[in-house]
Amino acid sequence: MDRGEKVAILAVVVNLLLFGLKYIFAELSGSIGLKAEAFDSLSDVVASATVFGGLKLAKRKTDLFPYGLYKMENLVAVLVAFAIFFAGYKIVVEATTERPASLQNVGWAVASVVCAIVIAYGFSRYEARVGREINSPALTADAAHISIDVFAHGVVLVGLLSSLAGINLDRIAAFVVVLLIFWAGGRIFLSGIRVLLDASLDYKTLRLAEELISREAEVIQIQDLVGRSSGRYTFIEANIVLKTRDLHEAHSAADRIEKSIKEEIANVDKVLIHYEPMEKENLVYAVALDDVDGQRLSDHFGDAPHFMLVTVRAKDKQVIDEQIVENPFVGVEKGKGILVAEFLERQAVDVFLAKQPFKSRGPAYVFSAAAIDIHQTDEETVEKALEGLGISVSSLDASHQGRSEDD
Numbered sequence: 001m002d003r004g005e006k007v008a009i010l011a012v013v014v015n016l017l018l019f020g021l022k023y024i025f026a027e028l029s030g031s032i033g034l035k036a037e038a039f040d041s042l043s044d045v046v047a048s049a050t051v052f053g054g055l056k057l058a059k060r061k062t063d064l065f066p067y068g069l070y071k072m073e074n075l076v077a078v079l080v081a082f083a084i085f086f087a088g089y090k091i092v093v094e095a096t097t098e099r100p101a102s103l104q105n106v107g108w109a110v111a112s113v114v115c116a117i118v119i120a121y122g123f124s125r126y127e128a129r130v131g132r133e134i135n136s137p138a139l140t141a142d143a144a145h146i147s148i149d150v151f152a153h154g155v156v157l158v159g160l161l162s163s164l165a166g167i168n169l170d171r172i173a174a175f176v177v178v179l180l181i182f183w184a185g186g187r188i189f190l191s192g193i194r195v196l197l198d199a200s201l202d203y204k205t206l207r208l209a210e211e212l213i214s215r216e217a218e219v220i221q222i223q224d225l226v227g228r229s230s231g232r233y234t235f236i237e238a239n240i241v242l243k244t245r246d247l248h249e250a251h252s253a254a255d256r257i258e259k260s261i262k263e264e265i266a267n268v269d270k271v272l273i274h275y276e277p278m279e280k281e282n283l284v285y286a287v288a289l290d291d292v293d294g295q296r297l298s299d300h301f302g303d304a305p306h307f308m309l310v311t312v313r314a315k316d317k318q319v320i321d322e323q324i325v326e327n328p329f330v331g332v333e334k335g336k337g338i339l340v341a342e343f344l345e346r347q348a349v350d351v352f353l354a355k356q357p358f359k360s361r362g363p364a365y366v367f368s369a370a371a372i373d374i375h376q377t378d379e380e381t382v383e384k385a386l387e388g389l390g391i392s393v394s395s396l397d398a399s400h401q402g403r404s405e406d407d
Contacts, residue, residue: 004139007130008052011142014123015044018149021112029109033156033173036091037116040149040181047080047145051138071230077141077192084145084185088178110160117153120146135233135267137195141188148184152177201227201234205265209236212260218242218253220278233269236261245277245371277371282320283350285310285391287382289324295381297355301363302329302336308382309347310391317391341366353377353385 019041026035053076124147131139159173200206210225221241228235238257242250254273262268288304290296298304304327311321325347329339341363344352351373358364367374379385383393 003130004134004136005052005056007127007139008048008142011048011123011127011146012045012052014119015041015048015146018116018119019045021116025105025109025112028105029160030104031109031156031160032171033159033177034109034113036174036177037113037149037152037156039090040087040152040177044083044142044145044149047083048142051076051080051142071196074137074192074195074230076138077188078196080138080141080145081185081189081192084148084181084188088181088185091174091178091181106160106163110157113153113157113160117150117157120149120153124150137192137229141192144184144188148180151180155180195229201229201236205234208265209238209261212264213238213240213257215260216253216257218244218249219257230269233267234265235270235272236265236268237272237274239274239276241278242275243278247369247371250275250277279314280350281314283312283314284348285312285351285353285386285389286344286347286349287353287385288355289382295383297353297377297380297382297385299356301354301356301358302327302332302340304340305330307344309349310382310386312386312391317389319386319391319393335362338362338366345370345372351375353389355379 019038022034022038022041025031026038124143127139127146128143130136131143155173155176159169162169206225206227209227210222213219213222213225219240220243222238223241224237224239226237240257242253244250244253254275257273258271261271287308287310288298288301289306289308290298290304291306306324306326309323309325310319312318313320327340328343329336332339337358337360345366349372352367353375355377357376364374366372375389377385377388379388386393
């Protein structure tokens with residue numbers, strides 16, 4: 001049993017004690033206000049027991065609820081609010097239907113109310129402090145419920161003391177108690193329902209999360225940042241743009257962001273970072289060539305004698321530059337595929353057009369780590385392969401296009 005559950009059990013015991021104390025002296029004195037307060041404490045017993053059950057359930061994670069049952073605490077808080085509303089309704093009914101009677105044993109009734117004030121005030125402060133420390137909305141709601149009782153007790157006390165002066169304010173005291181009860185219930189209800197409906201986190205928390213993300217050197221832009229509460233826990237999700245195109249570096253950056261958020265913001269259960277590389281103005285396409293004239297695609301990768309690098313403007317897919325480079329590893333006997341892939345990575349290649357699948361996995365791993373896309377093509381020439389991707393080849397070197405047309 002954790003700290004929150006122990007406090008919830010203690011709340012049940014305290015509310016039972018308050019109910020018994022107030023009900024006995026309400027019967028002895030005939031005070032409607034004190035009797036109303038007694039039944040309010042009885043509803044507190046049910047509310048505190050419900051809080052305990054909610055705290056127990058909130059810790060469970062199952063296959064059916066993989067994100068946990070954290071919202072059980074907020075659901076319990078809403079149920080507590082309804083219990084508060086019902087208690088207020090019962091007081092209104094009793095105060096409006098029963099005829100006022102002269103009070104008896106007022107001294108004992110006053111003593112019982114003073115005792116109840118001390119107990120309720122002390123315990124509500126303790127429960128609220130624990131609720132804040134463990135960030136439990138259910139305990140905080142229960143503490144608020146009990147703290148309202150302190151004010152209600154004060155109103156009842158005024159009504160009892162006024163009777164000693166011959167002025168019967170007991171019924172008025174009962175209505176004031178009802179107003180306090182509905183005010184407390186409304187606050188608890190709205191707070192709980194906001195979380196159940198996945199309302200956004202407060203501005204201060206989101207602003208702090210934004211600052212923590214912006215501190216990461218790799219982050220260029222925060223496209224979207226949202227957060228929500230679930231019980232005592234917080235979930236944060238962000239879409240960001242990173243400088244790097246290396247998947248390993250991007251993952252490391254996301255891990256650093258998650259760590260900093262969990263260190264700086266209390267009770268964060270999960271941070272979900274969606275990252276994507278910075279959009280480039282120009283993309284470099286690479287193809288393996290069979291000949292130095294730069295038109296025929298090679299069926300090979302590591303053994304291809306040349307590669308053509310075609311720079312394409314991203315916004316309109318126009319070719320703006322091209323060059324043919326020699327394969328520096330064509331004579332290497334072992335591991336040439338990986339060496340060639342690393343060579344193309346150094347040329348800042350974004351997309352590789354492959355005529356045949358790689359014979360070994362090495363080049364594919366290198367391309368994947370460098371965020372280089374691989375497109376399979378059945379075309380025989382560079383021009384046709386690029387056109388198949390919607391790229392305008394009108395500005396390709398005339399000699400390359402001419403070779404294709406001659407074929």
